[in-house]
Amino acid sequence: MGLKSFPGGIHPHDEKHYSKDAPIEVMPLPAKVVIPLSQHIGAPSKPIVKVGDEVKTGQVISEAGGFVSIPMHASITGKITKIAAYPHPTGTTQMAVEITGNGTDEWVELTDTKEYIQLSPDEMKARISAAGVCGMGGAGFPTHVKLSPPPEKPIDTIVLNGVECEPFLTADYRIMLEQADFIINGLEILMKITGATRGLIGIEANKPDAIKLLKTKCASKQGISVVGCKLRYPQGAEKQLIYATTKRRVPNKGGLPMDVGVVVQNVGTAIAIYEAVRYKKPLIERVITVTGKIVKNPKNLKARIGTMYGELLEYCGGTTEEIGKVISGGPMMGFAIPTLDTPMTKGSSGLLIFNAAEAHKDVEHTCLRCGRCVDICPMNLAPSIIANSVKYKDWDAAQKFGVMDCIKCGSCAYVCPAHIKLIQWIDIGKLEVGKRLRAQK
Amino acid sequence: MSNVYAVSAAPHIKQKISVSSVMWQVVLALMPAMLAAIYFFGFRSLMLTLYSVVAAVSTEAVIQQLRKVPVSVSDGSAVVTGILVAFNINVASPWWLPVIGSIFAIAIGKQIFGGLGHNPFNPALLARAFMVASWPTLTTAGWTATKPLFAITKTIGTSINGLNPASLPANIPSVITSATPLGVAKALRDTAQIGPDLAPTIMNKLASIETIQNLFWGNVGGVIGEVSAAALLLGAAFLAYKHIIEWRIPISYIGTVFVLTYVFGGINGLFSASLLLPIFHIFAGGLILGAFFMATDMVTSPVTKRGRIIFGVGCGVLTTTIRLVGGYPEGVSYSILLMNIATPLIDRLTAPKAFGEVKK
Numbered sequence: 001m002g003l004k005s006f007p008g009g010i011h012p013h014d015e016k017h018y019s020k021d022a023p024i025e026v027m028p029l030p031a032k033v034v035i036p037l038s039q040h041i042g043a044p045s046k047p048i049v050k051v052g053d054e055v056k057t058g059q060v061i062s063e064a065g066g067f068v069s070i071p072m073h074a075s076i077t078g079k080i081t082k083i084a085a086y087p088h089p090t091g092t093t094q095m096a097v098e099i100t101g102n103g104t105d106e107w108v109e110l111t112d113t114k115e116y117i118q119l120s121p122d123e124m125k126a127r128i129s130a131a132g133v134c135g136m137g138g139a140g141f142p143t144h145v146k147l148s149p150p151p152e153k154p155i156d157t158i159v160l161n162g163v164e165c166e167p168f169l170t171a172d173y174r175i176m177l178e179q180a181d182f183i184i185n186g187l188e189i190l191m192k193i194t195g196a197t198r199g200l201i202g203i204e205a206n207k208p209d210a211i212k213l214l215k216t217k218c219a220s221k222q223g224i225s226v227v228g229c230k231l232r233y234p235q236g237a238e239k240q241l242i243y244a245t246t247k248r249r250v251p252n253k254g255g256l257p258m259d260v261g262v263v264v265q266n267v268g269t270a271i272a273i274y275e276a277v278r279y280k281k282p283l284i285e286r287v288i289t290v291t292g293k294i295v296k297n298p299k300n301l302k303a304r305i306g307t308m309y310g311e312l313l314e315y316c317g318g319t320t321e322e323i324g325k326v327i328s329g330g331p332m333m334g335f336a337i338p339t340l341d342t343p344m345t346k347g348s349s350g351l352l353i354f355n356a357a358e359a360h361k362d363v364e365h366t367c368l369r370c371g372r373c374v375d376i377c378p379m380n381l382a383p384s385i386i387a388n389s390v391k392y393k394d395w396d397a398a399q400k401f402g403v404m405d406c407i408k409c410g411s412c413a414y415v416c417p418a419h420i421k422l423i424q425w426i427d428i429g430k431l432e433v434g435k436r437l438r439a440q441k
Numbered sequence: 442m443s444n445v446y447a448v449s450a451a452p453h454i455k456q457k458i459s460v461s462s463v464m465w466q467v468v469l470a471l472m473p474a475m476l477a478a479i480y481f482f483g484f485r486s487l488m489l490t491l492y493s494v495v496a497a498v499s500t501e502a503v504i505q506q507l508r509k510v511p512v513s514v515s516d517g518s519a520v521v522t523g524i525l526v527a528f529n530i531n532v533a534s535p536w537w538l539p540v541i542g543s544i545f546a547i548a549i550g551k552q553i554f555g556g557l558g559h560n561p562f563n564p565a566l567l568a569r570a571f572m573v574a575s576w577p578t579l580t581t582a583g584w585t586a587t588k589p590l591f592a593i594t595k596t597i598g599t600s601i602n603g604l605n606p607a608s609l610p611a612n613i614p615s616v617i618t619s620a621t622p623l624g625v626a627k628a629l630r631d632t633a634q635i636g637p638d639l640a641p642t643i644m645n646k647l648a649s650i651e652t653i654q655n656l657f658w659g660n661v662g663g664v665i666g667e668v669s670a671a672a673l674l675l676g677a678a679f680l681a682y683k684h685i686i687e688w689r690i691p692i693s694y695i696g697t698v699f700v701l702t703y704v705f706g707g708i709n710g711l712f713s714a715s716l717l718l719p720i721f722h723i724f725a726g727g728l729i730l731g732a733f734f735m736a737t738d739m740v741t742s743p744v745t746k747r748g749r750i751i752f753g754v755g756c757g758v759l760t761t762t763i764r765l766v767g768g769y770p771e772g773v774s775y776s777i778l779l780m781n782i783a784t785p786l787i788d789r790l791t792a793p794k795a796f797g798e799v800k801k
Contacts, residue, residue, distance in 0.1 A: 336448035366558030370739035410452030
């Protein structure tokens with residue numbers, strides 16, 4: 001099949017068998033949702049509702065806090081009961097709007113632009129922005145910003161990310177199997193907006209049926225093709241996926257995909273884009289994988305944004321053993337969160353539950369300087385040297401060895417025999433070096 | 442509020458690998474060479490190795506107790522050091538030599554710097570340098586022969602190195618002593634000792650298929666661990682398969698020795714050597730042991746990919762220089778020790794270019 005890939009990377013067990021054969025199930029309406037004002041990279045949105053207001057499903061509850069920001073919408077029908085700080089899937093506490101449902105699901109008025117592909121790129125972007133669409137793969141970058149490159153950086157290729165390289169997660173896989181047409185519609189919209197002539201869908205080899213299905217569907221489409229990728233983590237990282245699918249290298253030290261004429265979007269985001277452009281439907285629901293060895297019935301759930309993780313787990317039958325760790329997202333880059341009273345957001349791709357044994361608590365050993373982290377770093381860095389520089393507060397060395405180029409994929413920590421918490425050290429380095437860089441400017 | 446769960450930084454899954462699993466796999470990889478040593482030198486080689494390991498492990502435990510840090514001898518790193526110290530001595534050595542060597546390796550080579558991960562030198566090699574400097578006759582003379590050696594060492598080996606079995610300590614096994622092939626090669630450079638007529642003949646004998654076969658399978662004198670290149674390579678292949686050693690250091694090291702001994706190794710000027718001579722140099726002495734098990738010591742070699750190549754080439758240049766023009770017949774241990782010192786500098790100077798580096 002001529003599988004593509006990138007240099008470096010690791011091969012964790014994919015663990016997708018728990019949930020990969022579970023068709024997407026619609027989660028019943030929750031009685032209450034909590035919608036964080038910040039679910040994306042950029043300025044938090046500003047609430048435009050107050051406690052006591054009645055809202056319909058899809059109604060705007062907060063407006064974008066700047067250009068790099070997105071609005072939020074009510075995901076159920078009911079009354080605003082609180083605007084307060086809530087636990088957030090990133091493990092922090094952030095301002096959120098609580099809506100208590102009235103049991104109905106009364107939507108704001110949607111349209112249906114059947115000839116949506118004839119809309120102007122600006123109108124399409126406006127609809128995407130108004131629908132509050134951001135990247136649904138995890139980072140949550142506002143989509144309309146990605147689609148607005150400066151004129152000197154033309155885009156010729158759209159890459160859709162169907163790699164889903166995080167172990168355990170199967171939401172994107174189910175989407176590709178069940179909603180392939182919508183994904184392709186979204187891709188066509190993206191190509192129209194950016195003027196790109198080529199659309200690529202990157203899918204890893206452990207999803208052969210998705211590759212086959214999308215290949216069949218794309219056969220008649222001009223400029224669109226499926227790229228089968230070797231099974232390797234972190235293939236779904238933006239720069240790695242661009243290299244795997246196009247052989248282009250995004251420049252380091254702050255380079256963006258647009259510098260090599262590419263925009264990457266997750267397959268789930270493509271569907272949100274299609275729905276936003278055609279129906280003006282705001283992004284108020286998404287597919288999330290609830291999984292883990294101890295989850296009674298692992299599922300792929302289509303749930304409303306703001307649904308509590310605890311409710312999702314309960315709907316999946318709870319756990320068979322005592323919970324050791326709760327992870328929002330995948331096991332490689334997801335956040336361990338302290339409580340299940342945390343709402344899912346637009347970037348919540350998975351809820352992963354570990355038992356006590358899986359929640360290993362390793363003690364850091366001194367670095368053996370074995371170089372395994374250097375061998376596999378997909379960004380070709382020397383993670384052990386960076387971590388050591390941070391440990392001894394040698395910020396110049398940390399910067400020189402590329403702390404800012406690290407994509408935090410966690411491959412280094414995965415292979416480290418000394419169990420060094422490399423990502424934790426690198427994170428500290430990123431903060432400190434970032435501060436120094438901004439001070440220099 | 443429901444339960445509160447422990448949090449930690451990502452990633453939340455981990456490859457099943459630890460410091461001790463790495464070290465014990467190295468121990469396992471050294472076993473073929475141990476078996477070869479027992480086969481060729483007898484059980485004394487096993488006994489010396491056991492003394493050495495016991496000394497290394499006890500020294501580590503005692504010092505860690507004194508330092509009031511957790512005793513970590515079960516991680517296997519002291520066992521590796523103990524084996525390698527014993528592998529670096531002559532099987533005819535007295536029992537106390539590996540014991541003192543191992544105590545030195547662990548105390549001065551490792552714990553004094555803070556233990557595993559902090560030592561700048563390979564502890565076993567540091568101990569070897571210490572033993573060679575302190576007891577030169579015990580460590581570099583009086584080689585124990587394995588089986589009937591090939592003709593060259595039998596006839597002229599003893600005479601050129603001036604060895605006399607009677608001069609050795611009384612408690613060593615009564616076996617034939619002879620020069621190592623590298624000792625013979627060294628003597629060749631001193632034509633006053635051999636005479637210009639004999640030199641080409643001896644050179645041809647050294648660089649012959651027969652000699653190389655003996656070296657490869659282990660039918661030749663030397664220190665305990667270096668006897669059989671085949672056994673060492675078997676262990677090295679296992680470590681490479683397990684991603685515990687990586688190709689860059691051994692291949693660049695051996696490759697450099699190959700090229701340099703081919704260019705400079707002949708006795709009639711540049712490029713006068715036969716192609717078998719560099720192969721002889723690869724399998725003679727401690728190069729295979731050094732390149733796969735000592736130079737690749739993770740703590741004391743560079744972590745960057747380019748750094749590892751520089752390290753290997755540096756070891757190769759030094760080894761060849763010592764073998765061809767230096768005062769010792771063999772230079773593997775000193776080469777690696779010298780490159781160990783350069784490791785931090787090499788790492789600094791070879792910071793990898795991040796993926797997507799813009800070409801200027």
